[in-house]
Amino acid sequence: MFDALTDGLLQRAFEPLVKTGRLDVVTPAGKVLAFGDQGLPQARIRFTDQRAVIHLLRDPDLNFGEMYMQERIVVEQGSVYDVLELVLRHARQVPDSRMVQFLDAVRMKLIPLWQNNLRGKSRANVAHHYDLDDRLYQLFLDEDRQYSCAYFENGNESLEAAQLAKKRHIAAKLLLAPGQRVLDIGCGWGGMARYLAEIGEAGHVKGVTLSTEQLEGARRRALQTPVADRLEYALEDYRDTRGPFDRIVSVGMFEHVGSRFHDAFFQQCFELLAEDGVMLLHFIGNFEEPAFNNPWIERYIFPGGNLPSMSEFTPAIERSGLLVSDIEVLRLHYASTLRIWRERFLARREEARLLYDERFCRMWEFYLSMSETAFRYQDIAVFQVQLVRNQEAVPLTRNYVAPREAALKARERLSPRYAHIVDQTAHR
Structure with missing residues (x-):
């Protein structure tokens, strides 16, 4: 029965x-x-x-x-x-069942608790995911350790080429000039900062992170570059950073801020950004109305995370005094990124099992698979939001992006670090 x-x-x-x-x-x-x-x-x-x-x-x-x-x-x-x-x-x-609708309503009420990302909780949330054994990320990320959405200009690039294109695209939107002072909020293993210093010719780039593992890796990799004297990495909460900076970039960090702290984040960025400065914010967002973090992801992968909708983050920008000068939505780029990560992880799954155990491997495979299908079939994408304090800080149209990307690519071809990656196409 x-x-x-x-x-x-x-x-x-x-x-x-x-x-x-x-x-x-x-x-x-x-x-x-x-x-x-x-x-x-x-x-x-x-x-x-x-x-x-x-x-x-x-x-x-x-x-x-x-x-x-x-x-x-x-x-x-x-x-x-x-x-x-x-x-x-x-x-x-397909409509959700009544049980799922009830659970969804309860979880919406729990958002303030889950996303109460004060300094101590933010540090613990970051450690939960980003302070895992560094060898794990080596199994599937590109050689520069870009742990965020790549940018597929043609669709068939290698992961390394697509991640380089992402850095180039962001640098072009920053309108970076030689000698400028840059802040990278949530700098990861420091790849974006290294690119902005070496190829973008920034005068000084400070990267802040809450991950001790990533901080160590960023500092170690900085010493291997010809621009080590222009790179600074710190274990620092963005709320404690002091400016000003000519340019601010943040890639894949805003998802960890939490909706309760959007005002604090953008107000701090307003204070840190020079009057004629430019900021580029790259993050995963939600196409639809505000929603809670997936409960499995919340429990096992990214505690305290949030995929904000436009109706959540744009009011906080307006209240901060910053101006939105451009928004670009990268659709399906992260799905393509995750597919390559998943294939690479599965190809070296036994190495991951030796680092952790079988349960961890099943968890990680589910995470990468679930994330890829979410980007393909659900209502999430990557937003790139360009922000300024003065609307005259950026050109009237986007026509500047392609020429700046071409100039950056020309410099990449002269760099031993990047020349072998430029124009790669096959991703397997």
Whole structure:
């Protein structure tokens, strides 16, 4: 009787989601439920116990990933990416269950608690993800350790070329002039700062981070460049930084600020930016109305994270005194980035298992797969927001971007560090 009930619930849950491709769901009793039109992709999952079925049906956003990590959902054909693609690519047309709607409402109420990113909590959140064994990131990132969305100008570049294009695109939008003083908020392993100093010819670049592992890596890599004397890295909360700076850049950090602190972030940037300065903010955003962080991502990957919608971050910009001079939306670029990261990680999965364990590898594969499908099939993308204090600080049109990118690329070809990457196309 109970088996028949859960089988019926699984049928009702998966049938409206899986319209194309094929997904076979094997129940704990061994019954096979088939969904889709028998096209591609095709995948097969098996539940090992009835409680796993109940957990998934009760809270799929949290428990799908947990059941996969615990091997209570086993992928027997295809990959977990294939399963997520089958389930998510038509999910926007399917209304949520009443249980999911209730959980969503509760989670919206919990946003202030989850995103209470005071200094101590911000430091702990960063350590949770970015202070993992440095060798883990070496398995799948490009050689410059860019852990953010790449920029695919043609679509078939190597990861290294696309990440270099991202730095070039941002540098062009910054309208950087030789000798200027630059701040990089959330500098990671320091690659953007190194690029702005060496290729952008900035006079001084200060990078701030809350990750001790990344700080150590940034300082070590700076010593290997010809511009080490123009690079400074500090373990420092952006709220404690002092300026002014001619240019400010922040890539992949704003997602960790939290909506409660948007005002503080932009007000601080206003204070740090010179009167004729330019800022470029690159971050993951939400196309739709404000929402909570995915609960599985919140618990296991990025605690305290937030993917802000325009209706969340633009009012804070307006209140700060900064002016939005340009917004560009990079659609699907992060999906392409994540696909390469996922392929690279899986190719060296055994090395990751030796660093951690099997559960960690399943968690990481689910994270990369879930993130890629989210960028392909859900309402998130990367926003690049250019900000100024004075609207005359930037040209009237975007016509300056391409010539500046060409000039930067010409300098890259003269640099031993970048020349071998320029114009690479094949990503495998």
